Amino acid sequence: MILEDLYRLLRDDHVQAQGIVDTLTLPLVVLDENLRVVNVSNAFIHTFKMERDAVLGRSLFSLGNGEWDIEDLRKLIADVIPKAASVAGYEVTHDFPRSGRRTFLVDARRLVHPDNNSTNILVLFDDVTESNRHEAEKDFILSETRHRMKNLFSVVRAIAMQTETKESTAEEYRDAFLGRLNVALRTHDLAPGTKNADFAAVLESAVIAADAERIRFQAGPSAELSSSRVLPVSMIFHELTTNALKYGALSVPEGEVVVSWRVETVDGERGMLVCEWREENGPAPQPPSRRGYGTELVVGTAKHLGGSAELKFEPEGLVAVVKLPI
Incomplete structure (x- = not known):
């Protein structure tokens, strides 16, 4: 489910928001206009090794011991709120004390409810740490293979010439x-x-x-x-x-x-x-x-x-x- 689909579902009064949030396999937080966490997915709790009670009601940037006070993330949300825009695929890399160095793509979108006109923000985290590592390993292997092939061709040429x-x-x-x-x-x-x-x-x-x-x-x-x-x-x-x-x-x-x-x-x-x-x-x-x-x-x-x-x-x-x- 992409953020656009989730956005449409959460605006529908006939769908339970919490059920949707907990069904997601990607980490998600819902922030109010003061950037306090009003909802969080199980995937977020599991990925970043946090307790739900220690997350709800707190500012996103004060979670943990300030480990979420990430400059790139602040910049992203600052762009979303005043412009009422959506951002997709914003890459953030950060060292988390509990889960180590992680790289994730962040999608963010304002959520406007017709009833109360509140402005919440959906923030979805797609953890690409492992996929990036696999990609880097593949690039290294390809580079090493090309290097070895060049060396082998040099040997073949030398044998032919000699x-x-x-x-x-x-x-x-x-x-x-x-x-x-x-x-x-x-x-x-x-x-x-x-x-x-x-x-x-x-x-x-x-x-x-x-x-x-x-x-x-x-x-x-x-x-x-x-x-x-x-x-x-x-x-x-x-x-x-x-x-x-x-x-x-x-x-x-x-x-x-x-x-x-x-x-x-x-x-x-x-x-x-x-x-x-x-x-x-x-x-x-x-x-x-x-x-x-x-x-x-x-x-x-x-x-x-x-x-x-x-x-x-x-x-x-x-x-x-x-x-x-x-």
Whole structure:
């Protein structure tokens, strides 16, 4: 029921005013010309946690311990009385000792009875505190989603730009791009938001993304990576896995890879995660004639993270020692 409907009903002598007032689900007060409360709805009593006897006959602005002496509300009613106007959707936010900070939309209208020509004022309060909160949360979620989508598109673009095209077929480029993209997508599950990720989980995710088998982990101490490091570290080990599948130990049935790690202390303070990637029983690796994209990715990314990566092309197989600060 809107205030316009209530206004018409209360002017009808055949309708009991109190029954209408108590039927309303929105808080309502009826004020006389001196702004004293002559009627109040049950919804008002419940919403603002007040006793009916402590409300009736008192000035609206003296209710409670003066908590209703609200400047915005005074301004609203001051506009209604002299102009005999109606006001709808006037927003008021206030801290109430009993019910906390509330935001409500106020509708106000003068009520003129034909019999005595008295001028009462109906004031209806629509509490929108929760709906406003939900709206703010929705806006925040949408904003955060847009932000994350922009970040994801930036990652996709970077992967596309950095995936080597020289001497690659379209199919090879596609496979390389989709493999790296798969790693990027999996990292979102490992470290959502600002959460850290377990290093062992990052290793396993990078291997699974490359669809590789025969990689054996020799579990080391627990170590965590910050969320900002999860993707680049995943890319390092995904690149090592991909190269092992194409050219290294995993390219032959009897080959395997052993991965181990430890934590070292540098300068007596900073922890350094040292991970060794050792390929065994595969073809003897040939040192590249030039520093290709894969080497650049592994070495450059580790350096960018404040660590280092060393690739050793030993007769038994490639050994990569990756050091990362933690």
